[in-house]
Amino acid sequence: RTILNEPVVMYRATDGIVALEDRCCHRALPLSMGKVVGDKLQCGYHGLEFDASGRCVKVPGQSKIPPGAQVRSYPVLKKYGWVWIWTGDPAKAEPDQIPDWxxxxxxxxxxxxxxxxxxxxxxxxxxxxxxxxxxxxxxxxxxxxxxxxxxxxxxxxxxxxxxxxxxxxxxxxxxxxxxxxxxxxxxxxxxxxxxxxxxxxxxxxxxxxxxxxxxxxxxxxxxxxxxxxxxxxxxxxxxxxxxxxxxxxxxxxxxxxxxxxxxxxxxxxxxxxxxxxxxxxxxxxxxxxxxxxxxxxxxxxxxxxxxxxxxxxxxxxxxxxxxxxxxxxxxx
Missing domain, CATH: 3.90.380.10 (Naphthalene 1,2-dioxygenase Alpha Subunit; Chain A, domain 1)
Structure with a gap:
């Protein structure tokens, strides 16, 4: 889903909802075309896996993770049956700004x-x-x-x-x-x-x-x-x-x-x-x-x-x- 011109992919991990930039940092395939493996999101092109922080934790065929192998992650919160995402500066994400409905x-x-x-x-x-x-x-x-x-x-x-x-x-x-x-x-x-x-x-x-x-x-x-x-x-x-x-x-x-x-x-x-x-x-x-x-x-x-x-x-x-x-x- 695109939010504020930014492609975002969401998936459910063991401890909650994860939101990541919908782009593999290797060859740019949308991560939404991949699949969830445990608590990681696997790219559907070459199998790179990303954790909830957006960090690449696995590259098939090699043990060393390349520097900069990272995609953006977004603060998210589930409330009232909706997933609320903050696309600004993560340090300024304030759950209290969600209205009291x-x-x-x-x-x-x-x-x-x-x-x-x-x-x-x-x-x-x-x-x-x-x-x-x-x-x-x-x-x-x-x-x-x-x-x-x-x-x-x-x-x-x-x-x-x-x-x-x-x-x-x-x-x-x-x-x-x-x-x-x-x-x-x-x-x-x-x-x-x-x-x-x-x-x-x-x-x-x-x-x-x-x-x-x-x-x-x-x-x-x-x-x-x-x-x-x-x-x-x-x-x-x-x-x-x-x-x-x-x-x-x-x-x-x-x-x-x-x-x-x-x-x-x-x-x-x-x-x-x-x-x-x-x-x-x-x-x-x-x-x-x-x-x-x-x-x-x-x-x-x-x-x-x-x-x-x-x-x-x-x-x-x-x-x-x-x-x-x-x-x-x-x-x-």
Whole structure:
């Protein structure tokens, strides 16, 4: 798998997941074309073997390992059913930066991995996913038959930003309006509902969406809506950049109702595969035209306020990292 333009191969060793540069240092065959031998990864061309650190530990036909026989290894951690990889300076890998998505492990929530745990491949930049999640006015037009509603754009969007945590939150509450088709099916509401949609991004690309509906006037309290009051769900989004114009989109759903229902598991799989496919068509269409019209200017509208904050903070993060690298280069 390619991550941030870097080919990476992963395999399971006795003590956990290993991630290495997907290139043999001998004649450049992808190590992913080899096989696992014990806790080592064997090149499929000439049989060189590499350990978890990326060091070559065996060259068939000779006892001496050539100097520099090494490939890059990456810090990895398994959590919430995903493998998290750090492609930057290994000394700066901080597991605490993984968001606290405790509901993924809570018995009070039912978790359904998107596409059975397989990422959706997008021919689009990962920031377009962020735009999509932070501008929910698109639900009215892209997802009209499932989670959309005409009333969404009638209510203001709220944007919050936390500098120290590198976090941006978008929220929108829709009062006293008909339930969207999916929520009506889940909640069996007899009248209008109050509905909320919020997305929190731990930058640059960890995004948790919380959405739900309750009967009008019973109180919109995200995270505290049990099945006796209404319908609440969360979607964890991990768009992982492959290249500048492609993304591995990992996601998972949690629901706070019908948590023991196999029928609702299947409804989720079917419904949200269709929803994400609708988004995929839009995002790839955007990227195609953006690539063709690379010099064309874009405009912003009111609904873009959260996206503007996300892009601005990511730009600030990139600038700070580049300044740090430049300082290190000058002092070397």
């Amino acid at each position: 405790w509901w993924l492990e809570s018995p009070e929530w039912r978790t359904i991995p998107g596409r059975g745990g397989t990422p959706m491949h997008l021919n689009a930049n990962y920031l377009l996913v962020s735009d999509n999640l932070f501008d929910i006015s698109h639900l009215t037009y892209v997802h009209a038959s499932s989670i959309g509603a005409d009333s969404i754009v009638d209510f203001p969007v709220k944007t919050e930003r936390w500098e120290d945590e590198k976090r941006v939150k978008m929220s929108r509450v829709i009062y006293d309006r008909p339930a969207a088709p999916f929520y009506q099916k889940a909640g069996q509401f007899e009248g209008n509902v109050d509905r909320w949609i919020m997305t929190t991004s731990d930058l640059p690309c960890y995004m948790a969406s919380d959405a739900g509906s309750v009967e009008v006037g019973t109180g919109v309290t995200p995270g505290e809506v049990g099945p006796e009051r209404g319908v609440e769900m969360k979607i964890m989004n991990l768009p992982t950049p492959e290249t500048e114009t492609s993304t591995h989109y990992f996601y998972s759903h949690c629901r706070h109702f019908e948590i023991a229902s196999d029928e609702w598991d299947e409804i989720y799989r079917t419904q949200f595969t269709a929803v994400f496919d609708e988004d995929k068509a839009v995002l790839e269409g955007q990227q195609m035209r953006m690539s063709e019209f690379s010099d064309a200017a874009e405009i912003d509208i009111n609904a873009d306020a959260p996206n503007v904050q996300v892009r601005r903070m990511i730009d600030e993060m990139i600038a700070a990292e580049q300044e740090e690298l430049l300082g290190a280069y000058k002092s070397a």
